[in-house]
Amino acid sequence: MEYGTHTGTGDVPNGVDGVLPDASRSMARCGADPVAEATDSLDYFMERFGLVGLPNAGKSSLYNALTGGGALAAPYAFATKDPNIGVAKVPDDRLDRLAAMSKSKNVVHAAVQVVDIGGLVEGASKGEGLGNKFLANIREVDAIVLVLRAFVDDDVPGPSDPIEHLRVVEIELALADLETVEKRLGQAQRQAKLDRNLIPEVEALEAAQASLSDGRPLYRAGLKAEYREALAPHFLLTNRRVLAVANVGENELDTIPAVEARLAAEFNDAGDNVEVIGMCVQLEAEAAAIDDPVERAGVLEGFGLGEGALFRMVRSAYHLLGLRTFFTTGEKESRAWTFRAGSSAPECAGRIHSDFQRGFIKAEVIHWDELLELGSWTKAKEVGKIRVEGKEYHPTDGDVMEFRFNV
Numbered sequence: 001m002e003y004g005t006h007t008g009t010g011d012v013p014n015g016v017d018g019v020l021p022d023a024s025r026s027m028a029r030c031g032a033d034p035v036a037e038a039t040d041s042l043d044y045f046m047e048r049f050g051l052v053g054l055p056n057a058g059k060s061s062l063y064n065a066l067t068g069g070g071a072l073a074a075p076y077a078f079a080t081k082d083p084n085i086g087v088a089k090v091p092d093d094r095l096d097r098l099a100a101m102s103k104s105k106n107v108v109h110a111a112v113q114v115v116d117i118g119g120l121v122e123g124a125s126k127g128e129g130l131g132n133k134f135l136a137n138i139r140e141v142d143a144i145v146l147v148l149r150a151f152v153d154d155d156v157p158g159p160s161d162p163i164e165h166l167r168v169v170e171i172e173l174a175l176a177d178l179e180t181v182e183k184r185l186g187q188a189q190r191q192a193k194l195d196r197n198l199i200p201e202v203e204a205l206e207a208a209q210a211s212l213s214d215g216r217p218l219y220r221a222g223l224k225a226e227y228r229e230a231l232a233p234h235f236l237l238t239n240r241r242v243l244a245v246a247n248v249g250e251n252e253l254d255t256i257p258a259v260e261a262r263l264a265a266e267f268n269d270a271g272d273n274v275e276v277i278g279m280c281v282q283l284e285a286e287a288a289a290i291d292d293p294v295e296r297a298g299v300l301e302g303f304g305l306g307e308g309a310l311f312r313m314v315r316s317a318y319h320l321l322g323l324r325t326f327f328t329t330g331e332k333e334s335r336a337w338t339f340r341a342g343s344s345a346p347e348c349a350g351r352i353h354s355d356f357q358r359g360f361i362k363a364e365v366i367h368w369d370e371l372l373e374l375g376s377w378t379k380a381k382e383v384g385k386i387r388v389e390g391k392e393y394h395p396t397d398g399d400v401m402e403f404r405f406n407v
């Protein structure tokens with residue numbers, strides 16, 4: 001019987017079989033850094049963003065800016081050897097302030113996986129380019145980042161109108177989905193004659209078919225929530241949220257607001273499913289490659305990019321997926337943890353370790369800004385500002401928590 005708390009010290013219980021991936025289990029035996037262990041296990045629930053777009057839109061440049069440079073690349077030991085999958089951290093000023101308050105030795109930001117999905121060309125849905133491999137990769141992501149070229153450069157082949165890029169990309173994705181939907185629809189219609197429970201699925205598939213055969217992706221189709229849910233098991237490419245990035249040229253930074261407005265108007269039927277952001281990927285990538293934050297800030301300033309668009313982009317993508325953050329903070333470590341909006345306290349505890357969820361007893365909670373104002377956990381406790389919450393509690397974005405559990 002173990003009884004413990006998690007206080008942001010990163011001391012995940014050791015010797016728990018069947019929970020951590022093999023690599024980190026053996027690392028535990030070698031007495032490796034517990035933080036590295038925990039981050040390895042995190043790969044298992046990190047959300048994935050897939051970069052999708054036509055050749056020369058700037059996908060690989062954006063991928064490098066997000067995962068390879070000094071700005072956002074997260075210090076995660078990464079299990080996969082796939083050069084097209086990387087990790088970007090989610091910048092969060094609240095975490096930095098909590099870490100300063102606790103004088104934490106370690107600061108660990110939340111992170112997302114980024115996948116550079118090459119191979120989308122006109123005709124991809126009919127097997128052109130990478131065809132099926134492309135489609136398989138894209139099915140594995142939680143959200144799609146459409147990279148749409150808006151820069152003019154005679155040395156780089158291809159159209160430079162983002163709307164033209166968007167048209168081609170959307171047609172390919174919609175046609176691929178149409179094929180999946182029609183295959184299933186025929187089957188479901190036959191089965192529904194014997195099993196009336198399948199009727200809602202048939203209706204959802206019919207609604208999807210109507211939109212897709214007009215070349216309209218499902219994120220624009222205004223499908224009701226029940227339909228989108230009924231379609232979820234089919235892993236359709238366009239039944240998910242989209243972040244559209246317009247890649248504007250380095251000499252056209254002043255056009256960013258106009259390009260964003262034009263694209264946003266183009267997505268006026270997509271509601272909350274799409275967010276639009278304009279940036280110059282090349283300049284962002286150059287700045288991101290600089291490790292020293294002060295020097296990097298200077299370069300961004302010099303380019304006229306403010307804090308840079310990468311931060312804004314990752315934050316938008318994170319929110320688009322309905323992801324929220326809770327914190328743990330202590331001298332050893334302050335850390336941001338990702339959870340889905342609406343999760344319960346035990347589910348949040350499970351983000352740290354499955355034992356915390358299984359043996360959940362209670363959570364001690366305070367909102368980050370209140371804690372910061374009081375100056376320390378001890379002080380907050382003294383003045384009775386730490387709440388004790390049970391299994392039914394649903395944490396909110398910005399909660400700082402300690403869990404008590406029993407395994």
Ligand SMILES: Nc1nc2c(ncn2[C@@H]2O[C@H](COP(=O)(O)OP(=O)(O)O)[C@@H](O)[C@H]2O)c(=O)[nH]1
Nearest residue numbers: 055056057058059060061151153156249281282
């Ligand atoms: N001038 C200019 N060139 C860019 C910009 N972004 C990307 N490129 C160039 O466009 C080419 C294609 O970019 P890449 O990231 O490889 O595109 P991908 O095919 O979508 O992966 C490369 O030569 C980049 O250097 C930009 O903002 N301005």
Ligand SMILES: [Mg+2]
Nearest residue numbers: 059060061118
């Ligand atoms: Mg590329």
